[in-house]
Amino acid sequence: MFDKEKLAKIKQDQANWNENKVEKTLSKFPERRKKFVTGSNQEVKRLYSPADVDGLDYDNDLGYPGEYPFTRGVQPTMYRGRFWTMRQYAGFATAEESNKRYKYLLEQGQTGLSVAFDLPTQIGYDSNHPLSEGEVGKVGVAIDSLKDMEILFEGIPLDKVSTSMTINAPASVLLAMYIAVAEKQGVSSDQLRGTIQNDILKEYIARGTYIFPTGPSMRLITDIFEYCSTEVPNWNTISISGYHIREAGSSAIQEVAFTLANGIAYVEAAIKAGLDVDTFAPRLSFFFNAHNDLLEEVAKFRAARRLWAKIMKERFNAKSPKSMQLKFHTQTGGSTLTAQQPDNNIVRVAIQTLAAVLGGTQSLHTNSKDEALALPTEDSVRVALRTQQIVAYESGVAETIDPLAGSYYIESLTDTIEKGAMEYINKIDTLGGSAEAIEKGFIQKEIMDSSYEYQKQVESNDRIVVGMNKFQVKEESPKGLLRVDPVVGELQKQKINQLKSERDNQLIEEKLNKLREVAQGTENLMPYILDAVRAYGTLGEICGVLREVFGEYQQSVIL
Amino acid sequence: MARPIRVLVAKPGLDGHDRGAKVIARALRDAGMEVIYTGLRQTPEQIVAAALQEDVDVVALSILSGAHNHLLPKVVDLLKKENVYDEMLVLGGGVIPDEDIPGLKESGLAEIFTPGTPTQVTIDFIKENLKRGL
Numbered sequence: 094m095f096d097k098e099k100l101a102k103i104k105q106d107q108a109n110w111n112e113n114k115v116e117k118t119l120s121k122f123p124e125r126r127k128k129f130v131t132g133s134n135q136e137v138k139r140l141y142s143p144a145d146v147d148g149l150d151y152d153n154d155l156g157y158p159g160e161y162p163f164t165r166g167v168q169p170t171m172y173r174g175r176f177w178t179m180r181q182y183a184g185f186a187t188a189e190e191s192n193k194r195y196k197y198l199l200e201q202g203q204t205g206l207s208v209a210f211d212l213p214t215q216i217g218y219d220s221n222h223p224l225s226e227g228e229v230g231k232v233g234v235a236i237d238s239l240k241d242m243e244i245l246f247e248g249i250p251l252d253k254v255s256t257s258m259t260i261n262a263p264a265s266v267l268l269a270m271y272i273a274v275a276e277k278q279g280v281s282s283d284q285l286r287g288t289i290q291n292d293i294l295k296e297y298i299a300r301g302t303y304i305f306p307t308g309p310s311m312r313l314i315t316d317i318f319e320y321c322s323t324e325v326p327n328w329n330t331i332s333i334s335g336y337h338i339r340e341a342g343s344s345a346i347q348e349v350a351f352t353l354a355n356g357i358a359y360v361e362a363a364i365k366a367g368l369d370v371d372t373f374a375p376r377l378s379f380f381f382n383a384h385n386d387l388l389e390e391v392a393k394f395r396a397a398r399r400l401w402a403k404i405m406k407e408r409f410n411a412k413s414p415k416s417m418q419l420k421f422h423t424q425t426g427g428s429t430l431t432a433q434q435p436d437n438n439i440v441r442v443a444i445q446t447l448a449a450v451l452g453g454t455q456s457l458h459t460n461s462k463d464e465a466l467a468l469p470t471e472d473s474v475r476v477a478l479r480t481q482q483i484v485a486y487e488s489g490v491a492e493t494i495d496p497l498a499g500s501y502y503i504e505s506l507t508d509t510i511e512k513g514a515m516e517y518i519n520k521i522d523t524l525g526g527s528a529e530a531i532e533k534g535f536i537q538k539e540i541m542d543s544s545y546e547y548q549k550q551v552e553s554n555d556r557i558v559v560g561m562n563k564f565q566v567k568e569e570s571p572k573g574l575l576r577v578d579p580v581v582g583e584l585q586k587q588k589i590n591q592l593k594s595e596r597d598n599q600l601i602e603e604k605l606n607k608l609r610e611v612a613q614g615t616e617n618l619m620p621y622i623l624d625a626v627r628a629y630g631t632l633g634e635i636c637g638v639l640r641e642v643f644g645e646y647q648q649s650v651i652l
Numbered sequence: 653m654a655r656p657i658r659v660l661v662a663k664p665g666l667d668g669h670d671r672g673a674k675v676i677a678r679a680l681r682d683a684g685m686e687v688i689y690t691g692l693r694q695t696p697e698q699i700v701a702a703a704l705q706e707d708v709d710v711v712a713l714s715i716l717s718g719a720h721n722h723l724l725p726k727v728v729d730l731l732k733k734e735n736v737y738d739e740m741l742v743l744g745g746g747v748i749p750d751e752d753i754p755g756l757k758e759s760g761l762a763e764i765f766t767p768g769t770p771t772q773v774t775i776d777f778i779k780e781n782l783k784r785g786l
C-alpha cells in the first residue's frame with residue numbers, strides 16, 4: 094500500500110519512536126503485562142503500522158465485496174441491501190410447545206427459524222427407546238415421526254420462511270420430513286429455503302451426536318448433495334461448523350483450520366461420488382462462533398472467507414464464483430457466558446454480535462444471558478434478539494461494508510490467522526485428510542491442549558473473566574429458570590403408540606425393507622427415506638435399519 | 653507408600669459436551685491421580701461396570717443434557733447394589749440448576765460442581781473426602 098521509500102521512512106520513524114518515547118515511558122510506567130495476547134493466545138504488539146502489512150496487495154488480498162477473494166464480503170452491497178438474518182436457535186419439549194415459541198419469535202421480528210432437536214432425535218432414537226429416558230424434550234424438541242413435524246410447523250407457511258435445522262447424523266430423515274410437511278401444505282420442494290447442519294466430521298471431533306461410521310456417513314451426506322441439487326435447489330445442504338470446535342476449546346486459528354479441512358473432505362467426497370464441483374459447492378454453507386476478542390474475531394471471519402475462496406479456486410478448480418463464496422451463520426460463544434452474575438452476559442453477547450456483523454455474517458443467533466444455567470426463558474431470548482436489532486438499527490456499523498478493512502492490526506491479524514490455518518490444513522493433508530486426522534486423534538488433541546491451556550490461564554488469574562475470577566459478588570440462586578416438564582417423555586411415548594395403532598404397518602414394513610436393500614447397495618438413499626417418512630415410519634425405525642446395515646461409530650477417546 | 657487416587661471420569665446421558673470432563677480429567681491427572689475417562693454416552697450400567705473393573709476411589713460424572721435428575725441417582729443406586737458405594741466417592745458436574753442440588757445430594761452424590769468451579773476446588777474436595785484409605 095506504500096512505496097518502498099515511504100515504508101523505509103515509516104520503519105525508521107517507528108524505531109525512533111520506540112527508542113525515544115516508548116523506552117522512556119516504560120522505565121517510569123511499566124505496562125500492565127509482559128506479553129499481551131489475543132483471546133486465543135496470539136501475541137499482540139504494542140502498535141501496528143504500515144510496516145506490518147508491507148506485503149498487502151489490495152487487489153489480490155482484499156478486492157471488492159462480492160468478488161474474489163471475497164475478503165470484504167460475499168455480497169456487493171452487504172447490509173445496505175438487507176440486514177443479516179436474525180435467527181434464534183429454539184426448540185424444547187413437544188412440537189406443540191416449540192411451535193408456540195416459533196410463532197412468538199416471528200411476531201417479535203425474527204426473520205428465520207432455527208430448530209433445536211432433543212438428543213434422542215439427534216442420535217436417531219425414538220422417545221420410547223431405553224437410552225432416551227430422561228432426555229426427551231430437554232435440549233430441543235422431540236421429533237419421532239412426520240406427525241410431530243406437521244405439528245412443529247403448523248400455521249407456518251414453509252414457502253415464506255427459511256428454516257435451519259441443527260441435525261447431523263439423521264439429517265436425511267429430518268430433511269425428508271420437512272419436504273413431506275411442505276407437500277401437505279401444497280409447497281413444492283423447489284420453493285423450500287433453509288439449511289441442515291449435516292456436518293458429521295465435527296460431530297466426531299467435538300459435538301458428539303454421531304451414529305454411523307465415517308464411510309456410510311459421508312455417503313449419506315453426498316446423497317443429500319446430489320438429491321438437493323435437482324430437487325431442493327435452494328436448500329443449503331450442509332453447514333460446515335467451526336462453532337462446536339471453538340466451544341470445545343479451540344483457538345480462532347484452529348476453528349478456521351479444522352472447519353475448512355472438514356469442508357475440503359466433503360468437497361473431495363462429493364467429487365469422488367461423481368458430482369461436478371460447481372453443482373454442489375454453491376450450496377455449501379458455514380457456521381462459526383463469535384467470542385469476546387472483537388478484533389481477532391473480525392479478522393477470523395475475513396481470513397476464513399479469503400482462504401476458502403483460494404481453496405475452491407486453486408485446489409478444486411471451481412469455475413463459478415458462487416462456489417468460492419464462504420457464506421456463514423454465526424452464533425455467539427456459549428462457553429464465554431458465566432453462571433456468575435448472568436446479566437453481564439448481555440454485554441458479552443453485544444460485543445460478539447458486533448464481531449459477527451463487522452465480520453460480515455449472513456445470519457446470527459445471539460445467546461441469552463441465562464444459558465450457562467438452563468435453556469433460556471422467553472424474556473431473555475427477547476433481550477438477545479433486541480441486541481441484534483440495536484446493532485442493526487442503532488450502531489451504524491451496518492451502513493458501510495467491511496468498515497475495519499485497512500486497519501493495520503486487522504489486516505495483519507487476518508494474514509496471521511490465514512497462514513496459521515493453512516499450516517494446519519497442510520499438516521492434516523499429510524495425515525491423509527480430515528477423517529484420518531480425526532481417527533488418529535490429532536484434531537481432538539490439538540483442541541484439548543488449547544482448552545486446557547485456557548483453563549490454566551483462568552485459574553491462575555492470568556486471564557480475567559469478569560464476575561468469575563475477579564469482581565465476584567455474593568449471589569442468590571437465580572430464579573425463574575426454564576424447566577422442561579418430565580411428562581414430555583410420557584406424552585411422546587403415547588403419541589408413538591397411537592401412531593403405530595393408526596398407520597398402515599404393512600406398508601411401513603415394505604418401505605423399510607426397500608430402504609435396507611438400497612442401503613446395502615450404492616443407489617441414492619434420499620428417495621427411499623422420503624418414502625418411509627411419508628408412510629409415517631418413525632425416525633428410530635429408519636435409523637434402526639441404517640444402523641443394522643452400516644454399524645455404529647466407535648469413538649476414539651483422547652485425553 | 654500410598655498408592656495414587658484412582659478416578660473414573662464418566663459421561664452419562666446423550667450429550668457430547670466433553671470439554672469439562674476432559675479438562676477435569678487432565679487436571680486430576682496433573683494433581684497426581686490416576687484417571688480413566690469413559691468417553692461419551694455411557695449408561696449407568698456401563699459406568700458402574702467400569703468403576704468396578706478399574707477399582708476406583710472416585711466416580712466423577714459430567715452431564716450437560718438436563719437428564720441429571722434421572723441418571724445420576726441411578727449410578728449411585730447401582731453402586732449400592734454392587735456394595736461398593738461405601739468405598740467410592742461419587743461427584744457430579746455440569747449445567748445443573750442450584751435447586752436440583754439438594755435432591756442429588758440426598759440421593760447420594762457427595763458434591764455437585766457447577767460452571768466456573770476452579771479445578772483446584774474439585775481436587776481439594778476429593779483429597780479431603782475420600783472414603784477409602786490409601
